[in-house]
Amino acid sequence: MTDVKQIVNLKFTLNGKAVEVDCEAEETLAEVLRDRLNLTGTKISCEVQVCGACTVLVDGLPVSSCTLLAYEARGKNVTSIEGLAKPDGTLHPIQQAFIDEFAFQCGFCTPGMILAAKALLDENPKPSRDEIVHFMDGNICRCTGYVPIVRAIQKVAGTLESKHHK
Amino acid sequence: MMPLRRFTIDQPKSVKEAAEMLAHHGENGRLYAGGTELLLAMKHDLLRYEHLVDVKTVPDLNTISVGNNNLHIGATVTHRAVERSAEAREHCPVLVDMEHNVANVRVRATGTLGGNLCFAEPHSDPAALLLALGAHVHVAGKNGERKLNIDELIQGAYETAIAPDELMTGVDIPLAAKSRRAAYMKFQIKERPTLGLALVLDVDGGNIKSARAVVGSISPKPARSDQVDKILAGSRADVEKRLADAAQELAKVADPVDDLEGSAEYKRHLVGVFLKRAFIKALS
Ligand SMILES: Cc1cc2nc3c(=O)[nH]c(=O)nc-3n(C[C@H](O)[C@H](O)[C@H](O)COP(=O)(O)OP(=O)(O)OC[C@H]3O[C@@H](n4cnc5c(N)ncnc54)[C@H](O)[C@@H]3O)c2cc1C
Numbered sequence: 252m253t254d255v256k257q258i259v260n261l262k263f264t265l266n267g268k269a270v271e272v273d274c275e276a277e278e279t280l281a282e283v284l285r286d287r288l289n290l291t292g293t294k295i296s297c298e299v300q301v302c303g304a305c306t307v308l309v310d311g312l313p314v315s316s317c318t319l320l321a322y323e324a325r326g327k328n329v330t331s332i333e334g335l336a337k338p339d340g341t342l343h344p345i346q347q348a349f350i351d352e353f354a355f356q357c358g359f360c361t362p363g364m365i366l367a368a369k370a371l372l373d374e375n376p377k378p379s380r381d382e383i384v385h386f387m388d389g390n391i392c393r394c395t396g397y398v399p400i401v402r403a404i405q406k407v408a409g410t411l412e413s414k415h416h417k
Numbered sequence: 418m419m420p421l422r423r424f425t426i427d428q429p430k431s432v433k434e435a436a437e438m439l440a441h442h443g444e445n446g447r448l449y450a451g452g453t454e455l456l457l458a459m460k461h462d463l464l465r466y467e468h469l470v471d472v473k474t475v476p477d478l479n480t481i482s483v484g485n486n487n488l489h490i491g492a493t494v495t496h497r498a499v500e501r502s503a504e505a506r507e508h509c510p511v512l513v514d515m516e517h518n519v520a521n522v523r524v525r526a527t528g529t530l531g532g533n534l535c536f537a538e539p540h541s542d543p544a545a546l547l548l549a550l551g552a553h554v555h556v557a558g559k560n561g562e563r564k565l566n567i568d569e570l571i572q573g574a575y576e577t578a579i580a581p582d583e584l585m586t587g588v589d590i591p592l593a594a595k596s597r598r599a600a601y602m603k604f605q606i607k608e609r610p611t612l613g614l615a616l617v618l619d620v621d622g623g624n625i626k627s628a629r630a631v632v633g634s635i636s637p638k639p640a641r642s643d644q645v646d647k648i649l650a651g652s653r654a655d656v657e658k659r660l661a662d663a664a665q666e667l668a669k670v671a672d673p674v675d676d677l678e679g680s681a682e683y684k685r686h687l688v689g690v691f692l693k694r695a696f697i698k699a700l701s
Binding site (some may be wrong): 254255256257259275276277278279282298299300301303306309312313314315318319320322367370385386388389390 | 418420421422423424425426452453456457460467469497517520521522523524526527608
């Protein structure tokens with residue numbers, strides 16, 4: 252077997268800023284984010300596009316960064332969990348709602364959950380409960396169960412019934 | 418899990434160039450679309466390629482268009498793009514319904530219809546529905562273009578009629594006639610469907626002029642037979658009485674086996690349940 256190394260000079264927008272990084276063709280987006288750009292908020296778990304822990308947004312769409320090649324980010328807009336809070340530390344409304352509704356325990360699935368929720372709310376600001384469940388169905392949480400997660404999303408959408416509302 | 422082994426990525430600018438690159442690399446190369454299947458298999462070291470040919474850099478393969486008789490979907494159109502397509506919703510609503518429930522939102526955003534069909538993984542929703550709809554795929558290579566129906570394309574589990582130096586350029590799906598009623602329903606508790614049932618009927622009042630039923634995911638390739646379709650044609654009331662016979666016959670053609678998805682007996686039972694549900698849904 253020959254062993255041809257192909258360096259990809261990647262230029263893309265990451266969390267609103269232009270970045271340029273060299274990587275090898277076979278590197279995944281998660282590897283580049285975590286190992287080359289030191290953004291470890293993106294978690295790697297199942298590695299087979301099932302659990303959603305590694306979810307990031309590429310041009311607004313959720314993808315499994317554990318399997319997507321970094322090469323696919325060229326020229327695109329990538330959002331990782333580090334891009335959500337404001338520079339002054341103010342959390343994104345979805346992050347705040349996850350805290351308020353106790354929507355996590357260990358927190359490992361949370362970055363992926365929050366980014367998936369962001370993708371949903373960006374395209375459908377007032378999703379029904381069924382629409383939330385269908386969209387979030389590919390993000391797995393092994394601690395809380397899904398009720399508080401769905402509630403957190405409903406809260407941001409302004410559709411949480413008042414009896415649950417604090 | 419192992420990181421991916423080293424490979425290079427080629428960026429063809431035309432179908433012809435892609436075919437030439439594939440021919441040049443021989444068994445060291447493979448066409449690459451969304452990578453949702455290919456990269457998984459490579460991560461598991463089940464497949465090894467030194468060169469990936471990125472079909473997405475070929476222009477015009479990612480479009481959906483409406484012709485006189487067909488809805489055309491380019492090979493690199495993602496599941497999500499089909500799910501969101503106004504043309505697909507208007508001209509083939511059952512396709513949009515099916516795509517809405519393929520995999521999870523991330524795989525839908527990355528995985529392509531072409532990649533799904535060309536991998537020929539037996540648990541495919543599109544393969545079953547497109548067979549029932551009478552769709553064709555276009556395949557191009559150095560010797561020109563060919564047209565294959567889904568039954569010709571998919572030869573068995575992970576086996577297609579596409580040569581290593583050919584690529585699929587798109588799918589043509591006959592436009593929905595006013596008299597067409599179609600439904601696709603699946604049973605799924607894992608990542609991939611356990612069983613999918615596609616039913617396409619041509620109706621005239623209370624009469625079913627013709628029918629095409631396909632069961633997917635319970636056999637190496639989607640299964641159907643003329644015999645089953647004959648049982649499903651006739652007056653609606655008569656067909657309703659014969660649904661169990663049709664299901665039994667369809668299960669016989671599919672010939673399911675015991676596996677982790679369930680026993681063969683259970684799957685045969687599901688064929689009956691889902692044929693009935695699809696029948697009700699198609700005519701509702
Ligand atoms: C977690 C998970 C859940 C899933 N659930 C479902 C489900 O519920 N239902 C379902 O039907 N499917 C399901 N799938 C399968 C999914 O639909 C496919 O992974 C996807 O469509 C493959 O497309 P791709 O573009 O990523 O293909 P790739 O991985 O890029 O390619 C797959 C294969 O097809 C070949 N290929 C790709 N494009 C072409 C072309 N134009 N011409 C010739 N050969 C080509 C490649 O060489 C490769 O061998 C699931 C997959 C995953 C990972």
